[in-house]
Structure formats: structure tokens, C-alpha cells
Amino acid sequence: MLVINPPIVIASGVGGFGEYMHFIPPEYVGAYTLKTITYKPKSGNPPPRMRAGEFYILNSIGLENPGIERFLKDVKKGEFNHLFEKVKVIASLGGESKDEYLKISERFSEISEKFEAVEFNFSCPNVEKGGLSIIENKQEWRDTLRLIRETLPNTFLIAKIGMEGIFVEKAVELIKTEGWDGVTLINTIRGLHMDAGRNYVVGGLSGPILKPIALRMIYEVRKHFEDIFIIASGGVYTAEDAKEYLDLGADAVAVGSALFKDPNVVEKIVKGLSDRITRE
Ligand SMILES: Cc1cc2nc3c(=O)[nH]c(=O)nc-3n(C[C@H](O)[C@H](O)[C@H](O)COP(=O)(O)O)c2cc1C
Numbered sequence: 001m002l003v004i005n006p007p008i009v010i011a012s013g014v015g016g017f018g019e020y021m022h023f024i025p026p027e028y029v030g031a032y033t034l035k036t037i038t039y040k041p042k043s044g045n046p047p048p049r050m051r052a053g054e055f056y057i058l059n060s061i062g063l064e065n066p067g068i069e070r071f072l073k074d075v076k077k078g079e080f081n082h083l084f085e086k087v088k089v090i091a092s093l094g095g096e097s098k099d100e101y102l103k104i105s106e107r108f109s110e111i112s113e114k115f116e117a118v119e120f121n122f123s124c125p126n127v128e129k130g131g132l133s134i135i136e137n138k139q140e141w142r143d144t145l146r147l148i149r150e151t152l153p154n155t156f157l158i159a160k161i162g163m164e165g166i167f168v169e170k171a172v173e174l175i176k177t178e179g180w181d182g183v184t185l186i187n188t189i190r191g192l193h194m195d196a197g198r199n200y201v202v203g204g205l206s207g208p209i210l211k212p213i214a215l216r217m218i219y220e221v222r223k224h225f226e227d228i229f230i231i232a233s234g235g236v237y238t239a240e241d242a243k244e245y246l247d248l249g250a251d252a253v254a255v256g257s258a259l260f261k262d263p264n265v266v267e268k269i270v271k272g273l274s275d276r277i278t279r280e
Contacts, residue, residue: 002117002156002182002229004030004088004252006270006277008242011233011256012036012092012119012160013061018083023263028270030252031088036121038093039100039107041067051193051201056210057257058193060203063094063124068107075111088116090158094124098144101134105151112155119231120148123162123187125204135165138174145178158182158231162189168217169224182229183221184254186214207257211235215244222249237265239272246276 010020012033021032044064051058065071074080083089093108095101101120108118122135135141149157157180161171172183188204214234221230232245233254242253258265270277 002251004231006030006273007246007250007252008266008270008273009033009090009231009252009254010259010266011254012090012121014256014259018080018089020259020263021083021086024266026086028267029087031090031116032083033090033092033119033254035065036063036092036094036124037065037068037071037104038063039068039095039104041065041070048201049203051203053193053209056191056205056207057260058191058201058203058205059188060201063121068093068104072107072111075114080114084114089114091115091118092121092160093118094121095134098134098140101144102147102151105148109152112152115155117156117158117182118152119158119160119184121160121187123160125162125164125188125190133165135161135171138166142174142178145174145180149179156181156229158184158229160184160187160233162187163213163217164189167220169220172221172225172228176225176228182231182251184231184233185217185221186210186234189213206234208235208237211241211244215248218245218248218250236269237261239269242269242273243276 008030010032013035017034042063045060045062049060093104095104159175163186188206191205192200192202194200211234218232230250231252232250236242236253236255237258245253
């Protein structure tokens, strides 16, 4: 059972490996999702990596990260102990193929008990292999889900999915059938930012533009499944945004792009939710 109280999570990628906890009192953070770690280290995509429009951010970071071996070493050395002491930490894992998802799960099993949950990123639109494409082959994805569950039998498993490649309610049916506990939805979706000179950047869209899409996905999933844990992600900038998701049945709400606009946004959102939060 995962309890996230207050029901606000730092979304994967925007808070790096815990740096944001230097800026916020821990009582405002229900859980902290780390940046996605992949089996092999990744240097990410070439610049430009970020563009902003009026209602969106477009990023093409490309899952830059040090890889699972370095992460294991750092966790074992105690580099994240300050974080574990302050907040519930959710790891985020990814890979380029079924084989890599399985290998990273095996490696992660050595440190899994330190984490509240693990979120598997099946939806990054900014990498050529893995990410979104893993769910294209339904049978292979299902096998991947089953084998990860077998490798991490006692871990709270969350699948992070987008809205491309498969209807979300069908994806959640597979996730549940294979014994997973939760779902984070949605990730960024594929977008293209064009400037006046017709130069363009492709990447993942995030920010306010995502909210009506993500709200619909939460609505569909909750309509079909009463008992899957849902972390909603997409354009949460205010307490009102968070309440919309919670009222549709999300168990917790992730804050992502809003952190770039206002580093105090999480505190403001949680204060705005005070009528809904029960303190032990
Ligand atoms: C700069 C940036 C980096 C991100 N990196 C990751 C990542 O490493 N793993 C992941 O699962 N999602 C990543 N995301 C997606 C966010 O976690 C979130 O799901 C998405 O941005 C939608 O929420 P938002 O509109 O609140 O930003 C990233 C988003 C941004 C803007």
C-alpha cells in the first residue's frame, strides 16, 4: 500500500536526483520521483533541449542519466540518505528493450527496499529506442510487465504511460492483469516547436496544454478500474488544477513543468489543498 500525503509528487525529470528538497520543507512533498535511470548511461540529445510556447514547454533532454551501475553505487555509498530521511522516494527506471528493462529490474532489486515505489517509464517520447516504442508490441510488453513483477515481487510497481501507442484503458488492463499496483499518466507527448524563421525542435510537450488530455485519461482509467493507484501528471500549476485531478479519482498529482516557472509552486499548491489534507 502506498500512501502519499500530501497528495503531491515531484514529477520525474524536473527535480533531478533530489536537488529540489534543498528548497522546500519536507512536509509539502508527498513523494519525490527521481529522474529516469536507464540500464546504460545516456548522454542525452544534442541542444537545443528546451523551448517554451505560451501554454507549453517542449523538451528533448533524451533521458540523460548516469546509468544503473553508477546509481547503485551512489545509493549503496549513502549519497541519497539525506533524501530518504526527508521524503518518500520513488525511483524511475527505463530501458531500450525488453532485455534492458529486465536487466535493470534485476540490478535494482539490490536496493529496492530503500524506495517507496518504482515507476517504470514506458512512455518517453524523446528517445529513439525504448520509451514509447516498448508498448508497441503488446505481447512483448505484457511479458516485460510479468517478468518485472517476478523480479520485484514486493515492490510497489507503477507504470508510467502516455497516450500514444495504445488506449490507456487497454494499457491499464494489462498492467493490472500482470499484478502491478499503479499507473502514472500521462508523460509528455510528441510535439514540435516552430519559430518565426521556420526553425523547429521536436520533443516532448508538457505544461498547461496537457491538462485537458491528461484529465480525460484519468477519467477513462478511473471509470474502468476502481482499485488501481493513479498518479496524475500534466499541467498542474495551481491547487485548482490538482483538485480537478483528485476529484476525478487520482490518488496523487505530480508537479512537473510548473517548477521551472515558480520554485515555490509546490508549497502554494499544498497550502491550497489544506481543506483536503489530513495530518496524522
Ligand atoms: C525537462 C523535463 C524532463 C523530464 N524528464 C522525465 C524523465 O526523466 N522521466 C519521466 O518519466 N518523465 C520525465 N518528464 C515528464 C514529467 O515527469 C511529466 O510527466 C510531464 O512533464 C507532464 O507534466 P507537467 O505538465 O506537469 O510537466 C520530464 C519533463 C520535463 C519538462
